[in-house]
Amino acid sequence: MNALRVLYHLTRADFLERVRRYSFLITLGLALFLGYSIASGQLTLVVGQHYRGMLNSAWVGGLMSAMVNFFLGLFGFYLVKGSVSRDYKTGVGQIMAATQLKRPIYTVAKWMSNFAVLGAMVVVLMAVAVVMQTLFREAPVIQWWALLTPFLWLVLPFMAFTAALAVLFETIAGLRGGVGNVFYFFSFIIVVTALSAAVWLGASPALDLMGMGILSRSMGQAAQAVYPNYDGSFRITWLVPQFQIFRWDGIDWTPEIILSRLALIFVSIGIAALSALFFDRFAPARSQPSRRMENASDSPAPAPALEAAPRSNLVLTPLPAARARFRFGALFAAELKLLLKGQRWWWYLVAAGLLLAQLCAPLKSVHSLLIASWLWHLLRLSKLGCRETVYNTRQMIFSAPRPLANQLPAAWLSAFAVTALLGSGALMRFLLAGETFSLLGWLTGALFIPSLALALGALTGSSKAFEALYVLWMYLLSQKVPAFDFIGLTPQSPLSAYVLLSLLLLCLAFISRSTMKIKTMR
Amino acid sequence: MKLTISQLSKQYPRSVWGLRDFDLELVPGVIGLLGPNGAGKSTLMQILATVVLPSAGTVKWNDADILKSPDTLRAVLGYLPQDFGVYPNLTAVEFLEYMAAIKGMDAKSARSRIEELLVVLNLTLAAKRPLGGYSGGMKQRVGIAQALLNDPQLLIVDEPTVGLDPEERVYFRSLLSDLSGERIIILSTHIVSDVEAAATEIVLINQGRKIQHAAPENLLAQLDGKVWQWTIPSYELPTLKQKYLVSGIIRRENLIQVRVVSDASPSPEAQALSPSLEDAYLHLMQNGDKS
Numbered sequence: 151m152n153a154l155r156v157l158y159h160l161t162r163a164d165f166l167e168r169v170r171r172y173s174f175l176i177t178l179g180l181a182l183f184l185g186y187s188i189a190s191g192q193l194t195l196v197v198g199q200h201y202r203g204m205l206n207s208a209w210v211g212g213l214m215s216a217m218v219n220f221f222l223g224l225f226g227f228y229l230v231k232g233s234v235s236r237d238y239k240t241g242v243g244q245i246m247a248a249t250q251l252k253r254p255i256y257t258v259a260k261w262m263s264n265f266a267v268l269g270a271m272v273v274v275l276m277a278v279a280v281v282m283q284t285l286f287r288e289a290p291v292i293q294w295w296a297l298l299t300p301f302l303w304l305v306l307p308f309m310a311f312t313a314a315l316a317v318l319f320e321t322i323a324g325l326r327g328g329v330g331n332v333f334y335f336f337s338f339i340i341v342v343t344a345l346s347a348a349v350w351l352g353a354s355p356a357l358d359l360m361g362m363g364i365l366s367r368s369m370g371q372a373a374q375a376v377y378p379n380y381d382g383s384f385r386i387t388w389l390v391p392q393f394q395i396f397r398w399d400g401i402d403w404t405p406e407i408i409l410s411r412l413a414l415i416f417v418s419i420g421i422a423a424l425s426a427l428f429f430d431r432f433a434p435a436r437s438q439p440s441r442r443m444e445n446a447s448d449s450p451a452p453a454p455a456l457e458a459a460p461r462s463n464l465v466l467t468p469l470p471a472a473r474a475r476f477r478f479g480a481l482f483a484a485e486l487k488l489l490l491k492g493q494r495w496w497w498y499l500v501a502a503g504l505l506l507a508q509l510c511a512p513l514k515s516v517h518s519l520l521i522a523s524w525l526w527h528l529l530r531l532s533k534l535g536c537r538e539t540v541y542n543t544r545q546m547i548f549s550a551p552r553p554l555a556n557q558l559p560a561a562w563l564s565a566f567a568v569t570a571l572l573g574s575g576a577l578m579r580f581l582l583a584g585e586t587f588s589l590l591g592w593l594t595g596a597l598f599i600p601s602l603a604l605a606l607g608a609l610t611g612s613s614k615a616f617e618a619l620y621v622l623w624m625y626l627l628s629q630k631v632p633a634f635d636f637i638g639l640t641p642q643s644p645l646s647a648y649v650l651l652s653l654l655l656l657c658l659a660f661i662s663r664s665t666m667k668i669k670t671m672r
Numbered sequence: 673m674k675l676t677i678s679q680l681s682k683q684y685p686r687s688v689w690g691l692r693d694f695d696l697e698l699v700p701g702v703i704g705l706l707g708p709n710g711a712g713k714s715t716l717m718q719i720l721a722t723v724v725l726p727s728a729g730t731v732k733w734n735d736a737d738i739l740k741s742p743d744t745l746r747a748v749l750g751y752l753p754q755d756f757g758v759y760p761n762l763t764a765v766e767f768l769e770y771m772a773a774i775k776g777m778d779a780k781s782a783r784s785r786i787e788e789l790l791v792v793l794n795l796t797l798a799a800k801r802p803l804g805g806y807s808g809g810m811k812q813r814v815g816i817a818q819a820l821l822n823d824p825q826l827l828i829v830d831e832p833t834v835g836l837d838p839e840e841r842v843y844f845r846s847l848l849s850d851l852s853g854e855r856i857i858i859l860s861t862h863i864v865s866d867v868e869a870a871a872t873e874i875v876l877i878n879q880g881r882k883i884q885h886a887a888p889e890n891l892l893a894q895l896d897g898k899v900w901q902w903t904i905p906s907y908e909l910p911t912l913k914q915k916y917l918v919s920g921i922i923r924r925e926n927l928i929q930v931r932v933v934s935d936a937s938p939s940p941e942a943q944a945l946s947p948s949l950e951d952a953y954l955h956l957m958q959n960g961d962k963s
Contacts, residue, residue: 469777549751550776
């Protein structure tokens with residue numbers, strides 16, 4: 151009984167701490183934007199090449215569930231991850247470590263809190279589904295069971311799973327930071343889609359974590375009954391074709407499906423409880439990283455104090471009068487050092503290998519290598535704009551002369567320089583081949599990437615937003631989606647829009663920095 | 673060299689005042705800013721360090737309004753915040769080089785000043801180690817070093833001795849005395865002994881308002897003949913606390929030696945003592961006199 155009480159209060163306190171943050175409102179706003187994109191038809195589900203269901207309760211519920219599971223499954227992880235890290239940073243963890251709190255109770259409470267946050271977003275999107283069906287009036291009568299059961303059986307179990315993975319990643323030292331964020335993205339894309347495809351091909355629904363296979367199979371059967379030419383495909387898309395409509399009355403919720411979804415919830419609880427095995431209970435000695443991880447995690451292991459307090463009398467040599475003449479070059483070099491410091495030798499080896507490959511590979515592969523190179527420094531760039539907040543150096547830096555006019559441009563320029571250097575092989579190839587469009591694309595990319603990093607870092611005060619968004623952006627770029635092409639990979643690439651966007655992002659970074667809670671006087 | 677604060681106020685959301693109608697004029701010396709936690713010391717420090725904007729009032733550095741042109745002050749400012757961090761992958765030298773570049777120092781001056789500071793702050797042996805492995809005291813010394821990089825004319829140190837061990841605390845107090853001279857040093861703390869050791873002037877602050885600004889000897893003079901000491905049985909202490917301001921107790925088996933601030937002798941056995949700064953601080957905080 152006492153354990154349940156502890157669990158309740160841990161979950162409640164963690165949930166309240168999160169929902170009372172300004173960032174939670176932004177999160178709900180993003181959920182609403184996702185709902186609006188779906189309801190307005192900008193983002194939709196296409197069965198076959200151009201079929202969709204009539205907008206009845208079953209279809210709206212199914213459509214919304216597929217979207218929620220895909221987007222919240224991916225981004226929800228990044229939104230809820232960070233709760234354990236916050237306890238490390240605030241020192242609350244140290245206080246909890248001194249109590250009788252059991253590790254599984256702590257990790258399960260964190261799971262419940264994660265699940266509650268994701269659940270709040272799901273509730274917002276359920277409301278959007280109701281509004282959507284009411285507005286479109288293709289089937290004006292709302293059938294609540296058909297509308298809400300996909301949320302109940304497909305969305306909530308997958309959100310439970312996502313919440314549990316966030317706890318697991320946070321308790322494993324190597325996955326706690328940016329490496330874990332990137333790893334999750336690729337795992338999500340590969341594993342979840344592969345399992346959904348397996349279910350679509352006839353494997354047990356128990357394998358279908360996201361429920362996409364269950365949905366696509368049911369919707370596909372309904373489409374095929376009306377359109378025998380249906381090719382079996384099923385996709386989420388931004389490019390909405392001219393639709394042909396079929397009627398779909400929802401998933402036949404067999405006991406096998408329901409049991410598999412309930413099992414996913416229990417598996418999630420199990421993962422959360424098992425995370426306790428990796429959880430160091432805020433004891434630095436237990437979580438002391440290996441030499442390799444030490445460098446990856448930006449937190450060198452504590453070393454014993456080498457020196458006792460100083461004893462000599464302090465007499466400082468007066469500085470010459472011309473001491474405050476600002477040198478941008480020195481600050482740029484210092485920012486560059488800050489950006490690159492702490493990398494292991496193999497990071498440079500891979501970067502050099504990618505650079506060499508850009509110089510030697512066939513011209514048609516150079517763009518792909520450029521994408522790989524520009525993804526390689528993700529974890530370095532993600533500190534841009536937020537380093538001062540993350541490491542609490544703001545007051546010292548903002549009390550120096552002209553912090554906005556000096557430090558921010560130097561930080562951006564250092565990131566631009568590293569981005570340009572990592573892609574310099576491709577630049578030479580494009581120059582030699584006289585590929586003007588690719589050259590313009592290269593330049594646009596080199597401008598856009600540091601601008602995006604700086605703006606997101608300054609706006610959010612965290613590296614997570616850039617890590618999640620940039621990986622997705624680069625993935626869509628590698629899939630040659632024109633709207634996301636900022637390097638001139640496709641002929642439809644909107645390069646001029648990206649140049650404009652880069653300038654806007656820079657302005658946003660400056661505005662954000664100048665209106666931070668600790669107000670800087672310009 | 674003069675720092676003039678006039679009618680300075682800072683209001684936070686929900687009508688919470690961090691600072692209210694604060695006036696002060698400072699000249700070279702070590703100024704101890706003393707007050708309980710939440711008195712408004714850090715708010716004042718952050719405004720003077722040009723990182724927080726006040727709601728009202730002015731701050732002038734040699735007649736230049738720092739709210740309008742903060743860079744006038746920033747060029748000669750050294751600031752050690754109460755709560756600060758460092759970049760864990762940089763060494764002390766690299767971090768100080770970075771801060772020197774941020775402050776706009778030329779390379780030659782920066783190099784020689786960093787070497788000098790590493791020696792006097794006894795960080796030479798650890799200078800090439802990543803800061804992530806430093807102890808709290810060593811990090812604090814790095815913080816002090818960055819504040820002194822540009823040979824500041826105005827040095828602001830906010831609760832500098834929190835987290836330091838006794839030896840380091842003693843060192844830091846003497847460091848502030850060594851640094852005084854042709855510069856203004858503002859030392860903010862709630863630890864009376866820190867101020868007692870280093871300050872040439874003391875500003876008492878409570879609930880965002882200035883309580884008193886005086887030299888330590890003038891503060892002590894206000895309590896001449898008003899501090900008493902005698903021994904009482906333990907059970908009498910609660911009653912005594914209700915009647916008098918008890919500024920110190922020492923337990924001796926079943927008896928307690930009490931130190932009391934009172935205009936008249938509180939007991940026939942009481943002996944008059946020389947007042948300490950702690951007596952004066954407690955007395956003024958309780959009475960809330962403004963001057």
